[in-house]
Amino acid sequence: MGISGRYDKVLETFLAEHENVAEKQGMNLMDVLLEAKGDEKSEYKITRDQIKALFVRMREEIDSVIGKSRLILETDLPNLPYLQAVVNEGLRLYPPIPVFGRRLQEGCVMGGFYVHEKTTLVVNGYAVMRDSDYWENPDDFKPERFLASSGSEQEDATKEKVLKYLPFGSGRRGCPGTNLAYIFLGTVIGIMIQCFD
Numbered sequence: 001m002g003i004s005g006r007y008d009k010v011l012e013t014f015l016a017e018h019e020n021v022a023e024k025q026g027m028n029l030m031d032v033l034l035e036a037k038g039d040e041k042s043e044y045k046i047t048r049d050q051i052k053a054l055f056v057r058m059r060e061e062i063d064s065v066i067g068k069s070r071l072i073l074e075t076d077l078p079n080l081p082y083l084q085a086v087v088n089e090g091l092r093l094y095p096p097i098p099v100f101g102r103r104l105q106e107g108c109v110m111g112g113f114y115v116h117e118k119t120t121l122v123v124n125g126y127a128v129m130r131d132s133d134y135w136e137n138p139d140d141f142k143p144e145r146f147l148a149s150s151g152s153e154q155e156d157a158t159k160e161k162v163l164k165y166l167p168f169g170s171g172r173r174g175c176p177g178t179n180l181a182y183i184f185l186g187t188v189i190g191i192m193i194q195c196f197d
């Protein structure tokens with residue numbers, strides 16, 4: 001058995017351990033995911049088949065662009081649009097920093113309300129990125145929405161996209177590490193796809 005087969009076996013043991021514990025004390029991320037998978041009423045069903053289809057498409061893209069003889073480099077990322085779309089969609093649905101703040105230097109009208117200067121506002125990026133006014137089927141994991149060929153979200157003008165896609169905030173206090181973050185997310189996820197089944 002290859003290394004990835006052996007690794008799969010170890011992971012399956014962990015999964016079985018989590019599924020079979022009768023009385024849980026606290027929950028960790030794997031418990032949360034397993035509960036979502038088993039929850040009939042959950043808004044979005046996670047199935048192993050969906051994860052597999054996503055995985056197969058990413059693996060095909062990486063194999064066709066890079067081959068099987070080396071690992072992904074930073075310079076490969078622009079040639080891997082589906083991998084980038086998966087990273088974008090992951091950040092849209094599960095932003096590591098879901099809210100961020102601003103303090104107003106001047107009073108102004110926002111959404112019909114006058115907001116005084118020095119007011120601290122919290123921007124809920126999580127809610128904006130799941131708003132059905134801006135995103136089609138917002139709770140679905142659909143990386144295709146970030147592909148240039150997709151008609152739905154991609155047709156939006158760049159400015160609007162910046163304001164509805166906020167995993168790194170926006171404007172002059174937006175995250176200065178955005179480019180670095182895309183590089184490490186793309187390479188780390190891509191390398192895991194290359195190395196493990």
Ligand code: HEM
Nearest residue numbers: 096097100101167168169170173174175176177178180181
């Ligand atoms: C997945 C990775 C990352 C995410 C999701 C993330 C997200 C964010 C968000 C939402 C903000 C607030 C932006 C705003 O208020 O408009 C922020 C600020 C910031 N981030 Fe990141 N970040 C990431 C990685 C990084 C990295 C790799 C660095 C540096 C190497 C970095 C450095 C900073 C700094 C210094 C600020 C404060 C900017 C300011 O207040 O002017 N971040 N980040």
